[in-house]
Amino acid sequence: MSDPALPYRPHDHDACVAQALADARSICKAHNARLTPIRERVLELIWQSHQPLGAYELLAALANDGRNAAPPTVYRALDFLQQYGLVHRIASLNAFIGCAHAGACHTSLFLICRHCRNTLEISSSTVSAAVTQTAQAHRFVAEEAIMEITGQCPGCSPEHETQPHD
Numbered sequence: 001m002s003d004p005a006l007p008y009r010p011h012d013h014d015a016c017v018a019q020a021l022a023d024a025r026s027i028c029k030a031h032n033a034r035l036t037p038i039r040e041r042v043l044e045l046i047w048q049s050h051q052p053l054g055a056y057e058l059l060a061a062l063a064n065d066g067r068n069a070a071p072p073t074v075y076r077a078l079d080f081l082q083q084y085g086l087v088h089r090i091a092s093l094n095a096f097i098g099c100a101h102a103g104a105c106h107t108s109l110f111l112i113c114r115h116c117r118n119t120l121e122i123s124s125s126t127v128s129a130a131v132t133q134t135a136q137a138h139r140f141v142a143e144e145a146i147m148e149i150t151g152q153c154p155g156c157s158p159e160h161e162t163q164p165h166d
Contacts, residue, residue, distance in 0.1 A: 052095030
């Protein structure tokens with residue numbers, strides 16, 4: 001089994017961006033939702049980086065594209081993308097990242113490097129089960145679970161210099 005594409009491991013980034021856009025088109029079509037050009041471009045900008053992007057970073061990127069977008073336009077696009085599970089908001093950074101599991105109900109678990117800001121969304125059935133069991137034990141109905149873990153990615157870790165590379 002090969003390793004998944006990680007932000008700090010070489011992979012075909014163009015292919016993952018293209019797949020995210022194709023998934024978004026499919027999800028929006030299935031929900032009869034309109035993926036406007038600005039919404040699609042915001043999603044593409046988010047996926048082009050493995051670092052969460054804030055609304056004003058997105059606004060600047062749109063301006064570099066020659067698009068005259070105002071902050072409310074970006075916020076509306078982000079709200080739409082969140083509504084359809086295409087992006088996640090990283091609360092600790094007040095920024096957004098593409099959802100690696102778009103269209104699926106899941107517990108969001110993020111590994112965020114405090115040095116380079118690369119962020120990896122991972123899926124763990126063990127963590128999801130623990131969250132569900134803990135909530136149920138308190139007769140709480142969990143609707144959404146988002147966990148953010150801050151630390152150091154392999155590229156920024158002090159052990160990186162001494163570890164063998166694949």
